[in-house]
Amino acid sequence: MAQKIGSAEYRVEPLGPNHDRAAFSCGVSELDAYLKRQASQDLKRNLAAVFILTADGKNVAGFYTLSAHSILAANLPNDLAKKLPRYPIPVTLLGRMAIAQSLQGQGWGEFLLLHALKRAWIGSRQVASWAVVVDAKAGAREFYLYQDFTPTPDRPDRLVIPMKAIERMFDPS
Ligand SMILES: CC(C)(COP(=O)(O)OP(=O)(O)OC[C@H]1O[C@@H](n2cnc3c(N)ncnc32)[C@H](O)[C@@H]1OP(=O)(O)O)[C@@H](O)C(=O)NCCC(=O)NCCS
Known part of the structure; x- marks a missing residue:
């Protein structure tokens, strides 16, 4: 799935050695540092799948990571x-x-969030997953609320969206 804004066409692809991680800046130093120093290690050790938004296969316009996780119903x-x-x-x-x-x-x-949710939903048809969970960084919580995530009662920064709701977005039949 490619997406065009202005003259550039962007695509999402797995993190590789071609991506210039050092130049990425999103305004949250922890996330910049993660991409620069941790992401490829997490990928190699199967701790996170890392996906890059890019127009040219080099410059990083955005990224996301997905991992298997678990949650207790008591925390929902x-x-x-x-x-x-x-x-x-x-x-x-x-x-x-x-x-x-x-x-x-x-x-x-x-665009990137919908891409991540669709990937998570497709994956859940092979390895079941009840929901997508995010631990929002300061300032981003409202973004996820706006995108139909629900906050959890025990941790205000943790939000969930059930896979059933994601399924309805991409397979409304
Ligand atoms: C949070 C982030 C991913 C949002 O991406 P973005 O490209 O700026 O957001 P978009 O332009 O796609 O916004 C989509 C909608 O969400 C709303 N939105 C975006 N960020 C928001 C925020 N922080 N609070 C409330 N609403 C927000 C926009 O107003 C927009 O609504 P509209 O369609 O009605 O205009 C991005 O700003 C970012 O990377 N921030 C720094 C890193 C970060 O905090 N990441 C999240 C870590 S958990």
Whole structure:
């Protein structure tokens, strides 16, 4: 899936040695440092799948990571928790997501989030996952609320969106 804004066409691809991670800046130093120093190690050790938004295969316009995770029903809002078992529930963690500062506010965050949710949903048909979970960085919580995530009661920064809701977005039949 490629997306065009202005004259550049952007695509999402797995992180590789061709991507210039050092030049990426999203305004949150922890996320910049993660991409520069940690992301390729996490990828090599199978701790996170890392995906890059890029127009030319070199410059990084944004990135996200997905990992397997689990959550307890006791830590979910009551309306989502009912009917769920008491043992840990499999979920997909959207560990990190960021858009380059120069491209923020132009719809790329929403594009990349939908891309991540679709990938998580497709993956869940092979390895079940009940929801996508994100631990929002300061300032980004409102972005996820706006994108239909629900906050969890025990951790205000942790938000979830059930896979059923994601499925309705991409397979409304
Ligand atoms: C948060 C982030 C990913 C959003 O990406 P973006 O490209 O700036 O956002 P978009 O332009 O796609 O915004 C989509 C919609 O969400 C809204 N939105 C975006 N950021 C928002 C925020 N922080 N609070 C509330 N609403 C927000 C926009 O107003 C827009 O709404 P509209 O379609 O009605 O205009 C991006 O700003 C970013 O990378 N920030 C720094 C890193 C970060 O905090 N990452 C999240 C870590 S958990």
